Amino acid sequence: MSDVILEMKKITKEFSGVKALADVQLSVKRGEIHALCGENGAGKSTLMNVLSGVYPYGTYTGDIIYNNEVCQFHNIKESEAKGIVIIHQELALSPCLSIAENVFLGNEQTSVKGVINWTKTKSKAKEMLAKVGLEDENVNLPVNLLGVGKQQLIEIAKALAKKVELLILDEPTAALNDEESKKLLELMLELKKQGITCIIISHKLNEISYVADSITIIRDGKTIETIEKEKEDFTEDRIIKGMVGRELTNRYPKREDVKIGKTIFEVKDWNVFHPEEAERQMIKNVSFHVREGEVVGFAGLMGAGRTELAMSIFGKTYGQKIQGSIKMHGKEVRIKNVKDAIQHKLAYVSEDRKNYGLVLIEDIKRNMTMAALKKFFSKNGVVNKNEEILAANKFMKKINIKANSIDQKVVSLSGGNQQKVVLAKWMLTQPDVLILDEPTRGIDVGAKYEIYCVINELAKAGKAIIIISSEMPEIIGTCDRVYVINEGEIAGELNEYEVSQEKIMQCVMAHNRKGE
Amino acid sequence: MREKKVKNLDMKQYGMVVALIAVFLIFSFLTKGANMTPMNMNNLIMQNGYVVILAVGMLLCVLTGNIDLGVGSMVALSGAVIGILLVDYKVNIWIAILAAILVGLLSGVFVGFFVSKLGIPPFIVTLATMLMGRGLTYTVLQAQTKGPFPNEFTYIGAGFLPTIKVNLGGRPIDVISVGVAIIISVLILLAEFKDIKTKEKYGFATNPLWQIAIKEIVILAIVWFIFSKLATCNGIPFVLVIMAVLAGFYHYITTKTVAGRQIYALGGNAKAAKLSGINTEKVFFWVYTNMGIMCAIAGIVLSARNGSSTPKAGDGFEMDAIASCYIGGAATAGGVGTVIGAVVGAFIMGILNNGMSLYGWSTDIQKIVKGAVLLGAVTVDLVTKRKKG
Incomplete structure (x- = not known):
């Protein structure tokens, strides 16, 4: 019996000219737990976002065939209506609302249209919680009183309340401790018995080999292979080989002298x-x-x-x-x-440039000098704007920031150029x-190469x-x-x-x- | 020979000035020139002194992405302190002024402490100071008006710089006003000249000459228009001096100093500012402390102009100040706005008020128009920005 519930064919998705997914194939059998493996940035989450309608139909190419039907989802609501529910790494719970309210968030139990039936909400919530092993929780408590592990289970209860057929879990155990992870994995096996199909994205290979029936490996936005448990053993080495086996050409500039x-x-x-x-x-x-x-x-x-x-x-x-x-x-x-x-x-370039690195509404020049302003571009608290402009122009040329001028707002730059502005900001503080x-x-890839070159330059300068x-x-x-x-x-x-x-x-x- | 770089003037920052002139011209048409008389120009400045002062202080709060609702109450409270000291205790006016500024400072520190050290949202803290300040004012004044004040004090709000009148074609003209106008004109031209020189020295792009010329002509025309009116009236009001000094000082702070830059960075992205070594707590503290001092100055000017302190003084001033900042192009989310913009915004409001009064509209109608103008100005600003993407 190879009843296929989901088939994704030749999925290609680009982000401003960069291919995140290229002709990806994915085929998931009904009632199995299917794992997606690959390095960070390989395109796993992107693929799942395509499936669930986060990236609407038309922003990608390729076909999604779900339950023998070609689907074109324009938003999450449409995919959820078909029974596809995705649980993201960042939980989508409203922290101050009660457990019951969260279980039916966006899916409220109503008597008259728009009016919540609280009796129904609470009794049904209890039902759902029992399914995920949380029957002892008080459904009136706000969810933020629960630990991350239990919140994750609430998310699953929320999915069950939506009559889920295909459940997608994106790194569900990343924030959990061992015991909580174990519980979650057992729950997945339990859901499988009830006929729910599951796609799990995880880096924890031991967990994958424990629960998964088949594994699809994605690398650099391409499907590499699908391994099935019936045919082959899931050893960690076997999975790693699939994830890693890439040839390293000179994507990394050599550091000399x-x-x-x-x-x-x-x-x-x-x-x-x-x-x-x-x-x-x-x-x-x-x-x-x-x-x-x-x-x-x-x-x-x-x-x-x-x-x-x-x-x-x-x-x-x-x-x-x-x-x-x-x-x-x-x-x-x-x-x-x-x-x-x-x-x-000491300098620290944050991983999250938009939230922690840049003031997006300001221009390149002001972002560049933000950290070094007091020390290098001012005298008695007064900014020396001319020196500032000179330095900004110099760095723009030095690390090849592509922009019209240093007066351009950083919000309009590409990710690579934004990253260079953050780098310049910290280089200007003259760190060791x-x-x-x-x-x-x-x-x-191109911007990456340039950033590696900057790193090499810095090393050469003894940093x-x-x-x-x-x-x-x-x-x-x-x-x-x-x-x-x-x-x-x-x-x-x-x-x-x-x-x-x-x-x-x-x-x-x-x-x-x-x-x- | 270095290639000469040229770039166009950024017209966005002058849009407000154009709006200001437009509003003024519309009302001079409606009132058949009644708002252009020397006496009315004089009134415009003297009536709006306190709004300008408050708007300048408020701009710093707005730049951080917040507002201060307690402003009107603090104006009243500092005015009350002056009233009690001058009338009941007959102290020296300088001591009264110092005491008022101290009260403003303390109220600012109070707000600053809750906002920066305890992380309470400024909206809540200043809503509280608005209520507390008003209540305190009524309590200390026992719900009564204190007055009158000695002339040396009322000079601050209602006095003029010394004048030397010369008869010119049958009309007395104040030579001092003309002299000040000449000095200002020379300074403006010198600053522009120096700016061009440094840009050339560093090889930066300069604006086309005709654009600079138009800009300077408009600025000088405004200056000469105001001063020619003042010269044929009572001379330069002392309030104008206070306003000019404060606006100039804060314009300098926000555009040229590290402290100013830190306020913009904080308002633009507090997390990034913090990770760039900016002490965001300290910035918040000083912005609100400063607002307290500005409230005291406005309170002094207002009570001096009225010649008395009343518990109702300053009612609704916070809204005028906030509206001035937004009309002047500041962003509600913070990080965007200029002192000049806030001053221009305050004058747009003032010209509206004044024009509508002259035209004979009641204060009720005036409020409707002012609300519509605020909404319209911000809507136009945001919608055009969104279109540009």
Whole structure:
């Protein structure tokens, strides 16, 4: 019996000229758990967004055949009406509303049109909760009193309330601890028994091999292969091979004439707790160092704690109860806020340029000088606009920002050029140590190359550079040394010669097993 | 030889000035020139002094993406302090002024503390100070009006700079006003000249000469129009001096200093500003503290002009100040707006008020028109921006 519930044929999706998906094929059998694997940025979430109508019909090419019917979804409502429900990584719950209200969010139980029938809402909510193993919860409580794990289950209850046939889970366990993850996976198996088909996106290969019936591997926006459990064993090595097996051409410019000098940045026994949940330790006893002219990578999966580590170091912009020591040029320094960090020649380029890197409504020039204004472009608190313009023009040329002029608002720039503006902003503070968090996220290949060139230039100038990246080839292609980070700890350190995607994944897996 | 770069003037920032002139001309047509008389020009300036002062302070709050609702009450409270000190205690006017500014400062610190240290939304904090300030004013004044004030004090709000009248064609003309106008004109031209020179020195793009010429002619025409009217009336009102100094000072702060830049950055994206080393709490604190001081200055000017302090003083001023900022092109989300814009916005409101009174419309109708103008100005601003994408 190979009853196919969903078939996606030749799906192609472009973002401003960059192909995120190219002729992707996906075929899902009724009643199975189908896993989508691939590196970050491979196009898994994009594919699911195409399926659920987040990217409406017409913005992509290709066919979606669902229940033997060609579908053209224009929004999420249309796909949900057919029984396709997607649960995104960021939960779509309204935190202050009750559990019952959230279960029927957008699907309210009404008696007369527009008037909520509370009795029905609550009794039905209880029913749905029982299906996901939360029968003991009080449906009147606001959801934000529940932990992330239970909130995830509420999301599933919400999907069940919509009479889901095909449930899509995007990294459902990324924010969960082991016990919660286990519970969720058991629930998936239970739903399978009830005949619900599931697509799961996950980086946790052990989980996938536990629940999935078949795996489709996507790499660089293309379908690589589909492995079926009946035919082949799901060993982690087998999956990794499929995910990784790419040839590395020279997507990464060579670094020449760079002398790695003495250690200039050293962090010892760094401990950080979650900003809201004081008991939850996010970073545990992390120690690392970076040398002059060295490019060091922080590899790991999403949610491993790399950004949290970087931001807690950069002026305590993340977390609480931060402990540990930082040494710059061998001298211990205390960095209480961002100003101190800049003063000590530390720079951090955020992974989220739109929210944390740029003032979108301002022009290129003002964004570039934002962090360095006080130190380098002003005297007695008065801005030297002429020097500012000169510097902005110089950097625009130097790192090849494509814009009409430095007076152009950054909101109108492409992702790659925006990223360059953020880079320029921090280069202008004349740092010794730069932490680049996902420096090439969401930008095209050409701009990536240019950013790698800038990184090389910086290394050549004797800066110490830390690159946080979820794209393993990027880490391997650009770094001299790699720390593998997993669950807030350093899971391993690999030098230039031993680093490979397999090795990184092995470090993560070994560390995961140790935790279990 | 370096290639000479030329770029067009950004007309957007002058749109408000054009609107100001248009509104003025419409009313001079409707009132058959009644709003152009020297006496009325004089009144326009003296009546709107406090709005301009408040609008300038309010602009900083608006730049952070917030507003201050407590402004009217704070104006009344600082006025009440002056009334009590001058009338009941007969203190020296300087002490009264200092006390009023101190009260403004403290109220600003109060708001600043709640907003920056405790993270309470400014809307709530200033709604509270609006109620508390009004109540406090009624309490200290025991719901009575204090007055009259000594002449040295009322000079601030109702006085004029010394004049030297010369007869010119049968009409007395104030030479001081003419002199000030000449000095201002020279300074404006010198600033423009210096600007062009530095642009050339650094090899930056300059604006086409004819555009600069038109801009300067319009600016100088406005200056000379106002001063010629003032010269044939009572000379330069002292309020104009206060207004000009404050507007100039804050224009300088917002356009030329690091502190100003930090306010814009905070309003544009607070998270990014924070991660760029800007102490956003500190910026918030000073913006609201500053607003308190500006309220005190406006309170001084208002009570001096009225010659008395009343518990009802300043009622609704916060709305005038906020409206001035938005009419002047500031964005509700923060990060966009200029001091000049706020001043122009305040005068557009003032000219509207004044013109409608002369035309004989009641204050009820005036409110409808003012509301419509505010809505219209912001709608046009936003819709055109959206079209540009």
